[in-house]
Structures are given as C-alpha cells and as structure tokens.
Amino acid sequence: MIQYNYHTHTRRCHHAEGTEREYIEKAIRAGIRELGFSDHCPVPFENGYVSPVRMTMDEAPEYFSTIRSLAEEYRDRLEIRCGFEMEYTPDLFERQIRFYESLGCDYLILGQHYAGREDIGPYVGRKTDDPWILTRYVDLVLEGASTxxxxxxxxxxxxxxxxxxxxxxxxCERLCGGLLQMDIPIEINGLGMATSRNYPNESFWRIAGEVGNTVVIGMDAHTPDQLADETVWGKCRDLAEKCNVRLTDKKLL
Ligand SMILES: [Zn+2]
Ligand SMILES: [Zn+2]
Known part of the structure; x- marks a missing residue:
C-alpha cells in the first residue's frame, strides 16, 4: 500500500485537476501517511514569457498558505508537506531558490523537462535521436543534483x-552513477506508468539496478484519483522487482 507520496500536483498548474483538499481527502481514504505537494514551480522568466503549465510567482504564496492551513486542519490524520517540482535552470536557479526558501518551502524534487529552458526548449519528452539532447539533459540533472x-x-x-x-x-550509467555518488534517490514515475508514456523505460531501470541507486515511487498525481491508484503502484513495484532495483519505502522527509 502507498505510504508516502512526494509527487503531487494541483489545479494551480493549469494541466492538473483537483484542489489541495481533494488530494488530502483522497490520501486519507487511501491510508497514505505523508503527502507532499510538489506542484510545478513558478519560474521568473525575464522575457515576458508566461508558462501555460505552472503557477506564476505571484500565485505561489497562496499555494503555500492554503497548504499550511490545511496541514493544520488535518494534522491528526495526515502529515502534509509543501514543495515544488523544479527544473534546474542555471541562470535562474539562485533567484528561484531564494524565493522558494522565503516561502518556507519544505522540499524540492528535480523534474528536468527541458534540455534548456521552458521558453527556449527543447522539451526532452519528445522523441529524438539527437545525442546532444540526452547529454545536455544528463549534464543538467547532475549539475542540479550537485547543488x-x-x-x-x-x-x-x-x-x-x-x-x-x-x-x-x-x-544512463553516467546519470545513475553520479546520483548514486551524491546519494540522491531516483523515482519510478506513476503518471508515466498510468498513461503509457516513454517512461518508465525498462532499459533505464535495468541500468539503475546494476548501478545500485536508491529508488522511490512517485505517483506524479495530476488528479486526486491518480494519487491512490493501487494498480499503477503495483506496476511500478513489479518493474522495480523485474529490474532488480533497490526500492525504498522509507519516509524521505
Ligand atoms: Zn505536470
Ligand atoms: Zn510531476
């Protein structure tokens, strides 16, 4: 059964459904003990670009205050944390971190969707045979993780x-090896599993199994129902077993 989930979105990012309260109610019914919200972080783009897939900087304080007051209301039933899923963008990173820390952010997960910046691209979830994109992706994840x-x-x-x-x-060996050295866990992604995306990629997880990374399952819920989908959870566990990866069920926060 799902005990901890640190990868949860809300409707604030414009491509997920459900309020914080709906995710919390779902988590309690499913027996989850600790729920971390990690909606797509706001990014201070300097060229006027407005992202269609994340909250704005101005909207972030309300995300935090809503979750803090719900955490108080539900504190006897569920541990609730508030953070962001974030890309590592070297030229914006310091500014972003300062802002998130000023909000009292509990944690960040690194979800590197671009081999550059969202407004410039390229998006790495699009099929490519260009080694530059893969190499740049690995470079950015390792550099981000090293912070x-x-x-x-x-x-x-x-x-x-x-x-x-x-x-x-x-x-993949360079990525897994680097993250192992830094002792940073990697996630088998529930949304990818639920929607049959290019990830979770079995070839990747076999390599992670050989390298010996610590692995967590993150539901990456974009609807309250996805948060507690035991079928998807089971498939992620099966993949972990098949690829001989070291899955941890431990509380991370
Ligand atoms: Zn999303
Ligand atoms: Zn996500």
Whole structure:
C-alpha cells in the first residue's frame, strides 16, 4: 500500500485537476501517511514569457498558505508537506531558490523537462535521436543534483532518446552513477506508468539496478484519483522487482 507520496500536483498548474483538499481527502481514504505537494514551480522568466503549465510567482504564496492551513486542519490524520517540482535552470536557479526558501518551502524534487529552458526548449519528452539532447539533459540533472537542494530526481528516464543504444547506456550509467555518488534517490514515475508514456523505460531501470541507486515511487498525481491508484503502484513495484532495483519505502522527509 502507498505510504508516502512526494509527487503531487494541483489545479494551480493549469494541466492538473483537483484542489489541495481533494488530494488530502483522497490520501486519507487511501491510508497514505505523508503527502507532499510538489506542484510545478513558478519560474521568473525575464522575457515576458508566461508558462501555460505552472503557477506564476505571484500565485505561489497562496499555494503555500492554503497548504499550511490545511496541514493544520488535518494534522491528526495526515502529515502534509509543501514543495515544488523544479527544473534546474542555471541562470535562474539562485533567484528561484531564494524565493522558494522565503516561502518556507519544505522540499524540492528535480523534474528536468527541458534540455534548456521552458521558453527556449527543447522539451526532452519528445522523441529524438539527437545525442546532444540526452547529454545536455544528463549534464543538467547532475549539475542540479550537485547543488544539494533536491530530495530526489523525478522521472530520471523522461528523456525520450531513440538513437544509438551505446550512447543511451553510457549516458544512463553516467546519470545513475553520479546520483548514486551524491546519494540522491531516483523515482519510478506513476503518471508515466498510468498513461503509457516513454517512461518508465525498462532499459533505464535495468541500468539503475546494476548501478545500485536508491529508488522511490512517485505517483506524479495530476488528479486526486491518480494519487491512490493501487494498480499503477503495483506496476511500478513489479518493474522495480523485474529490474532488480533497490526500492525504498522509507519516509524521505
Ligand atoms: Zn505536470
Ligand atoms: Zn510531476
């Protein structure tokens, strides 16, 4: 049964459904003990770009105050944390961290959706055989992880590379090896499993199994129902077992 989930969105990001309260009610009914909200972080784009997939900087304080007051209301039934899922963007990182820390952010997970910036791209979830995209993705994740600001790496296998197998293996070994050294867990992603995306990618998880990374399951819930989908959870566990990865069920916060 699902005990902890640190990868939860809300309707604030414009592509997920459900209020914080609806996720909390669902978590309690499902027997979850600790729920972490990690909605897509606001990004201070400097060129006027407005993201269609995340809250704005101005909207972030209300996200925190809503969750803090719900955490108080539900404190006898559920431990509730508030954080963000964040991309590592070198030129914006310091500013973002300062802002999130000023909000009292509990944790961050690293979900690197771009091999650059959202407004510039490229998006790594689009199929490619370009080794530059994969290499740049791995570089950014490792550099981001090395800041020590992240609890874990979400969907480390999000980059949809269908080029040379040797390159894929080499880059995945570099990613897994680097994260192992930094002692940062990696996530088998429930949303990818639920919606049959290019991730979780079995080839990747076999490599993670060989390297010996610590692995968590994150539901990446974009609806309250996805949060407690035991079928998806079971499939993630089965994949972990099949690929011989070291799954931890421990509380991370
Ligand atoms: Zn999302
Ligand atoms: Zn997510």
């Amino acid at each position: 020590g600001k992240f609890l874990y790496v979400a969907h480390p296998d999000v980059c949809w590379f269908e080029g040379d197998n040797e390159i894929y293996r080499r880059e």
